[in-house]
Amino acid sequence: MDDLTTSTSQSFFIPNNSVVGDYILQEVIGYGGMSVVYRAYHNQLRRTVALKIINKQLQSFQKLAAEARTMAQLDHPNIVRIYDIGTTPYFYFAMEFIKGTTLHEWLRRNNNYSIENLAPILLQLATALEFIHSKNIIHQDIKPSNVLITPNNQLKVMDFGISRVAPRMVPTQKSEFTPVGTPKYMAPEQISGSASYKTDIYGFGATLYEVVCGKPPFQGRSYNVMVDVLTKEPITPSVLNPQVSPEIEAICLKCLQKVPANRYASVKQLIRDIKNAQAHQPILAKKYTKWQASKKFFKRHIVAITSMIAVVFMLLCFCVYLFWQKNRIELYANNIHDLKKEVDLxxxxxxxxxxxxxxxxxxxxxxxxxxxxxxxxxxxxxxxxxxxxxxxxxxxxxxxxxxxxxxxxxxxxxxxxxxxxxxxxxxxxxxxxxxxxxxxxxxxxxxxxxxxxxxxxxxxxxxxxxxxxxxxxxxxxxxxxxxxxxxxxxxxxxxxxxxxxxxxxxxxxxxxxxxxxxxxxxxxxxxxxxxxxxxxxxxxxxxxxxxxxxxxxxxxxxxxxxxxxxxxxxxxxxxxxxxxxxxxxxxxxxKQSQIHCYLGMVYFNQGTLSKAKKYLQLALENAELPRHLRQRAEKILRHIRNK
The missing domain is CATH 1.25.40.10 (Tetratricopeptide repeat domain)
Incomplete structure (x- = not known):
């Protein structure tokens, strides 16, 4: 599925070992619709960097410079650092090169969904977001692929290509803008054309959901995903992965609330909940009982089932209606076209x-x-x-x-x-x-x-x-x-x-x-x-x-x-x-012959010979009974008759 910021553009590539500024390109480590990221080497400083090169035909230097300035403000151990920026022969900037793995891969290797295992990583991500917000910046694209874990378990947030300056008056104040981001991780208000600090809290929740469930809250084509984000509730995480702890599930679902006011008031409040969960103290987020989770799961699936039945029933009703009303069609000539459209729908x-x-x-x-x-x-x-x-x-x-x-x-x-x-x-x-x-x-x-x-x-x-x-x-x-x-x-x-x-x-x-x-x-x-x-x-x-x-x-x-x-x-x-x-x-x-045969054998082993005889005879009457089972059934029946 395409990122909304890149769906109409094409990536471009430069051969390895090419020289860009003071950097030698070594290999492609990532790409999007408007840029390619290379592992590169600075000869004079003898330093390996991640070099992001922008397609001139698609992106202006002002946009690149804006992203670079944003990252330059963010000097934090959990945020990728920027080293350099240049314009010749391409628009580019050099960033800290991270040897790491994605959040999802990290958890897959650990295979531990407890709050004790997840809390240190979640706190690093939340702390990074709190710092970003303190600089009046909204990231707008928090997702697993933008979060890396280094070998020493240090988390790094990257890619500020669509981040924006937040209003300075009220932390939750919204402002209108053209929707950008990745639909699977976008908050409802982001799709509707606005954003606030709570948009990143939703992204945190969507990222956490994919980490523990193995897939994002909603999947499919971009348009369908955006409709689901606006209208549907995600499957409760413990339904997809019973190993998820109640605290993690509660925190995740509170972050994913559709109404921003129902999410955490700030990242600081989210951090407090994670720490309380880690210490087994009461948390603000509501834990789901098994009964509530079951109701939610049943409700989600019953809609699909009843919808299908309702659609078929409507189809039958329309057809019956048309059949019995065929003699009165002339009276409703003006409505035929609309009725046909309804039947087609x-x-x-x-x-x-x-x-x-x-x-x-x-x-x-x-x-x-x-x-x-x-x-x-x-x-x-x-x-x-x-x-x-x-x-x-x-x-x-x-x-x-x-x-x-x-x-x-x-x-x-x-x-x-x-x-x-x-x-x-x-x-x-x-x-x-x-x-x-x-x-x-x-x-x-x-x-x-x-x-x-x-x-x-x-x-x-x-x-x-x-x-x-x-x-x-x-x-x-x-x-x-x-x-x-x-x-x-x-x-x-x-x-x-x-x-x-x-x-x-x-x-x-x-x-x-x-x-x-x-x-x-x-x-x-x-x-x-x-x-x-x-x-x-x-x-x-x-x-x-x-x-x-x-x-x-x-x-x-x-x-x-x-x-x-x-x-x-x-x-x-x-x-x-x-x-x-x-x-x-x-x-x-x-009517399954093998079931009859094994029922006969198990009753025989328990000494219930009448039932054993009944089921073995049923098994032998079926021509599809495998040969080896037929031989065993006949042998047991002979033994029963001899008794």
């Missing part, structure tokens, strides 16, 4: 809601239970396939019979011919091909998307999955590695590469990738299930039980995790717990 909203639901919960597109009501609704609407081709394709493209599959693909083809630049259509069709084992056609669609949009992480992931299905394992592995290099925090990438390692029986590597999946998406149940299976295969049974339990806590109807945990309990000799899990799995999958 409902259709588009339904399409986007389904797409987002399928992206967030990929199993929904394979769930007959979820899709059946939508399919019935579409079949009741006259010519629904022509009116809503994309919705029709998504609902009937998977698990719905050859005729519906053929029709779905025809509709998507028609839509693609009308709008060949919509890459989501190709990805949708590719997924339908892949699910129906038309792997080569799926790969062709994903390749087309990558040709038009080379940075499409989704296309890389889907193509890698298709190559794995095609048994071209080496090519699939290369794509998984590539997309994770492009997006190092992409949870689904680690999850699918973990599955690849499992197929290759490289279980240690699979375990590492599944762990990374749960770190970047702590609420992703399939990753815990697969991690449990990998531990079970490596005979680490306690860890297997722990991860299956986590998967079940996230998805109470996860029959596969219940079934696998039962097998582990049987290996541990705990047949009572195994019975409870197998009965719960059976309630979700009453």
């Amino acid at each position: 409902v259709r588009d909203a339904t399409t986007q809601t389904l797409k987002r639901a399928f992206e967030e919960y990929s199993t929904l597109q394979q769930s007959d239970t979820f899709l059946q009501p939508l399919r019935k609704l579409l079949l009741k609407i006259p010519q629904s396939d022509k009116k809503y081709p994309v919705i029709y394709g998504m609902c009937f493209g998977l698990n719905s019979g050859k005729y519906a599959l053929k029709k779905s693909l025809q509709l998507l083809q028609q839509k693609i011919e009308k709008d060949p630049d919509d890459m989501e259509l190709f990805i949708t069709r590719g997924n339908i091909y892949l699910h129906n084992n038309m792997v080569d056609k799926a790969i062709a669609d994903f390749d087309y998307v990558l040709q038009k949009k080379p940075q499409s992480i989704t296309a890389y992931l889907n193509k890698a999955n298709a190559l794995t299905r095609k048994l071209e394992y080496d090519k699939a592995k290369q794509l998984y590695d590539k997309l994770l290099k492009m997006e190092p925090t992409y949870a689904k990438g680690y999850y699918n590469r973990g599955r690849w390692f499992s197929i290759q029986k490289k279980l240690k590597e699979a375990i590492k990738d599944y762990k990374l999946t749960t770190m970047y998406n702590p609420a992703y149940a399939p990753a815990y299930n697969n991690l449990g299976y990998a531990y079970m295969r490596t005979r680490q049974l306690d860890k297997a039980v722990e991860n299956y339990t986590k998967a079940i806590s996230l998805d109470k109807k996860n029959w596969q995790s219940l079934f696998n945990r039962a097998i582990v309990y049987m290996q541990l000799g705990n047949y009572e717990k195994a019975t409870v899990d197998l009965e719960a799995a059976h309630a979700e999958k009453p």
